[in-house]
Amino acid sequence: MDFVVARSEGIVAIDNQPLAVDTSPLATNIELIAYDCTNGSGKIEYNDRLRLLDTFIDVTPYVRFVNAWLSQAALITTTPLTLPLAKNIKLALVDGIFNSKRQLPITTLGRTWEATDQALMGMQAAVVSWDIAAAASSADTSLTHNFNGMGINTSHSSYVSASPPTVYGGGAISYVPHYTTNQDGTFSTGNNVNSAGFVGGVGGGGFASQANFNAAYSSALQSTTTKGPNIDWPPLNSSVTVSLAMTDMQSLINSINVRRTALQNTWLAKRNAINALSTIAVVIAYDVTTGWPS
Secondary structure (H helix, E strand, O other): OEEEEEOOOOEEEEOOEEEEOOOOOOOOOEEEEEEEOOOOEEEEEEOOOOOOOEEEOOOHHHHHHHHHHHHHHOOOOOOOOOHHHHHHHHHHHHHHHHHHHOOOOEEEOOEEEOOOHHHHHHHHHHHHHHHHHHHHHHHHHHHHHHHHHHHHHHHOOOEEEOOOOOOOOOOOOOOOOOEEEOOOOOEEEOOOOOOOOEEEEHHHOOOOOHHHHHHHHHHHOOOOOOOOOOEEEOOOOOOOOEEEOHHHHHHHHHHHHHHHHHHHHHHHHHHHHHHOOOOHHHHHHOOOOOOOOO
16 A cells, blocks of 8 residues: 655545545645555655655654544545455555564664665675575685594504514514504504504604594594684674674674564564454544554
8 A cells, every 4th residue: 555645735545546634734845745564664755855755664643644544535426435445555555564564674783783684685695605604614614624634543553662673664574563554533543553652654644652542533523612703794884894803793683683573473463453444434543653662
């Protein structure tokens, strides 16, 4: 439903039906109000400046003119206002209030933020991008750890014990007791292995002791905390963005969604109440502006 208030003409039109209505409560510098309940936004034209249209969201100051139109329509006898039609207009007005209030700015995290549908979609897109970056970072970290572990496993899979004999590379070796590392960091041992430690490695590798080897293997597989980048987001009416941690961005989105849920509950309750009304008079008298959460 759309409605227009033309102050100078003393007319209010709902959709394509204009009716003569007292428009004097409208500020004298306002020439025209046009509102779209479906989108929850409207245009306002002033007569004391360039006739450029300003956008507004909150429709509640202009609900009185819709009620006045309904009252005038109820007096028409040739094409009478029916109860279902009166209900539909009030239901559309409830929709408009809901659609406008859920897009009002929200204050949280010490600042005021835009909370329109477009802004919320942008926030959610930023979160999805962060999740993708974090997932990629996590995958890179996991892949690096796996390669590091494989490097330890393959490069240092066999170690010569100190006794017998001591080997530093070169020369004939008749006996090579060894430790073989498994991918999970455990050891498989050969016969007669001296567990006191290792001083020379086959193929030029090796560690001085099993403890040194354990430390190297642990380091290769050490996990790091995956952390996505902060999200730069502008507060309302600011040209400077604020760097928000992911938890702060999630908190901001959650605050918007919590308010929307509360507004939706009120919206449903009011729609149910209007549908239960039994006369045009009580439909017109029903106050759609009260009881909404801030």
